[in-house]
Amino acid sequence: MQDDLRMLADEIRACTACPLHRSARQAVPGEGSAESGIFFLGEAPGYNEDLQGRPFVGAAGQLLDELLSDIGLDRSKVFITNVVRHRPPENRDPLPDEVTACDVWLHRHLAVLKPRVIVTLGRHAMAKFLPGESISRIHGRPRKVDGLVIFPVYHPAAALHQPALRGALAGDFAALALLLATERVPQQKAEQKTADQMTLFGN
Numbered sequence: 465m466q467d468d469l470r471m472l473a474d475e476i477r478a479c480t481a482c483p484l485h486r487s488a489r490q491a492v493p494g495e496g497s498a499e500s501g502i503f504f505l506g507e508a509p510g511y512n513e514d515l516q517g518r519p520f521v522g523a524a525g526q527l528l529d530e531l532l533s534d535i536g537l538d539r540s541k542v543f544i545t546n547v548v549r550h551r552p553p554e555n556r557d558p559l560p561d562e563v564t565a566c567d568v569w570l571h572r573h574l575a576v577l578k579p580r581v582i583v584t585l586g587r588h589a590m591a592k593f594l595p596g597e598s599i600s601r602i603h604g605r606p607r608k609v610d611g612l613v614i615f616p617v618y619h620p621a622a623a624l625h626q627p628a629l630r631g632a633l634a635g636d637f638a639a640l641a642l643l644l645a646t647e648r649v650p651q652q653k654a655e656q657k658t659a660d661q662m663t664l665f666g667n
């Protein structure tokens with residue numbers, strides 16, 4: 465699997481499917497492993513990520529590392545990537561065409577990693593699976609979408625800008641830890657529709 469991930473990263477580094485590759489220093493393909501079965505999807509590389517070619521290595525990444533460590537996880541045990549793999553100029557929001565151009569890499573990563581849970585960080589990542597939803601309404605609860613378990617949380621950068629969200633984010637990670645502890649194979653268990661399952665999946 466690590467070989468597949470390496471080859472995929474090389475393909476992403478060579479991607480010219482949208483104009484972002486022209487303004488960015490380099491692509492940020494994503495990194496980590498499938499050991500914990502958790503796949504984190506952020507928005508887009510920022511200044512530090514663009515410099516280093518690695519996801520979540522700036523201030524938001526430091527908070528993500530702390531949130532992971534609080535639930536007994538290390539970033540090397542999870543996979544972390546973004547909705548777009550090149551930095552948008554001035555850290556602007558990714559444009560719809562840029563997101564669409566990058567979709568292929570999300571699908572390829574999911575096909576290789578087959579994660580138990582996809583944690584979407586912020587509204588852009590959430591919108592990939594739950595378009596039209598509001599993050600303030602649905603954060604911290606798992607949802608099943610096309611056989612995938614999606615766990616939406618606030619973006620760590622949002623919690624840095626709005627300290628009031630920090631507690632909510634910590635609560636979401638605690639709920640994630642509970643989900644991981646109680647769900648062995650979510651796809652199979654969800655179909656059993658036990659009372660616990662209904663509570664866990666909230667729908």
Ligand code: URA
Binds near residue numbers: 518520521546621
């Ligand atoms: N914010 C993101 O969404 N992704 C990163 O990689 C870094 C900051």
